[in-house]
Amino acid sequence: MCGSIFSLTFSQNSEINITEIGRYIDYLAEKQGISSIFVNGTTGESMSLNVAERKILAEEWCEKAKGKMDQVIVHVGCMCLKDSQELARHAAQTGADGIAVIAPSFFKPNSAEALRTFLHEVSSVAPTLPFYYYHIPAVTGVNVPVTSVLENIEELIPSFRGVKFTGIDLMDFGQCVSYSQPHWSVLYGVDEQLLAALAMGAHGAVGSTYNYMGCHVSKLMSAFENGDLIQARTIQFKMQELLSYAKKQGFDLGVNKQLMSEVSGLCLGPPRLPVVPCPTARALSIAQKYHSIFPEH
Ligand SMILES: CC(=O)N[C@H](C=O)[C@@H](O)[C@H](O)[C@H](O)CO
Ligand SMILES: CC(=O)C(=O)O
Numbered sequence: 001m002c003g004s005i006f007s008l009t010f011s012q013n014s015e016i017n018i019t020e021i022g023r024y025i026d027y028l029a030e031k032q033g034i035s036s037i038f039v040n041g042t043t044g045e046s047m048s049l050n051v052a053e054r055k056i057l058a059e060e061w062c063e064k065a066k067g068k069m070d071q072v073i074v075h076v077g078c079m080c081l082k083d084s085q086e087l088a089r090h091a092a093q094t095g096a097d098g099i100a101v102i103a104p105s106f107f108k109p110n111s112a113e114a115l116r117t118f119l120h121e122v123s124s125v126a127p128t129l130p131f132y133y134y135h136i137p138a139v140t141g142v143n144v145p146v147t148s149v150l151e152n153i154e155e156l157i158p159s160f161r162g163v164k165f166t167g168i169d170l171m172d173f174g175q176c177v178s179y180s181q182p183h184w185s186v187l188y189g190v191d192e193q194l195l196a197a198l199a200m201g202a203h204g205a206v207g208s209t210y211n212y213m214g215c216h217v218s219k220l221m222s223a224f225e226n227g228d229l230i231q232a233r234t235i236q237f238k239m240q241e242l243l244s245y246a247k248k249q250g251f252d253l254g255v256n257k258q259l260m261s262e263v264s265g266l267c268l269g270p271p272r273l274p275v276v277p278c279p280t281a282r283a284l285s286i287a288q289k290y291h292s293i294f295p296e297h
Helices: 021-031 051-065 081-094 112-123 146-150 170-179 191-199 210-225 229-248 253-264 280-293
Strands: 002-004 036-039 071-075 098-102 131-135 160-165 185-188 204-207
Touching: 002 210, 021 051, 021 210, 036 051, 051 071, 051 081, 071 081, 081 098, 081 112, 098 112, 112 131, 112 146, 131 146, 146 160, 146 170, 160 170, 170 185, 170 191, 185 191, 191 204, 191 210, 191 229, 204 210, 210 229, 210 253, 229 253, 229 280, 253 280
Parallel strands: 002 036, 002 204, 036 071, 071 098, 098 131, 131 160, 160 185, 185 204
Antiparallel strands: none
């Protein structure tokens, strides 16, 4: 299971703060059973960071994860192809285990072909690095079916190794799994309905809430593997209960980040504008809900 890391900032000025990264990795490995990390993605507020900041973070996460995480996947997608290529080259030099790329979303690709060409251009500057397409249509507004992105993709991108699928279209997802090659990973990213994706054959899970619910999610996944659907559902329903409570209160990245700070005790700092910090009372109430749903933590 892969945790998507939150950005780390200083509370005074929301400048990036790399001093907490080592502790963050130990927390994920020891307390949440997280074996891989996804850096500079949605949760990591990559689109609100500049290229220089993203390089510093990628370097520090790769360095501190050595010997503690199986894999560090660095997201390098940007609005600008040149920036994405610069970050892809940098990820290769930094020793990342793979890169992921989101569809640009200001000027959107108008077809699967345009999207595939963009992905190809990024991958070609780091040809030896395993490449993942990151599908998150609710955020990007790019709704190209992933199935159509995957068609003969290795002819275009020989380093292609899978998809991080954060969408709710389980038919598209199922077809991706069905089309996938043995050396690919088709990973699911909507934490609230992971169990449905496991039934469709998901090879793994990547998500923001695994930062603080990872230990429960690994139980959900083992229960599913052992055929214990009752137990798997019980855990999934608890996750849904927490997230639906949080959503009623206005769940966004600011709330999610504050919740992680409350549960873990780590100092993650505030989000960067345009995301605004979560009011303390709201974070405490959601954290209380978390502890009542998962009393063992
Ligand atoms: C939009 C977004 O941030 N999606 C995340 C992963 O990609 C998920 O992990 C969600 O944060 C999670 O499923 C809660 O809604
Ligand atoms: C949530 C997630 O997977 C990301 O941070 O991109």
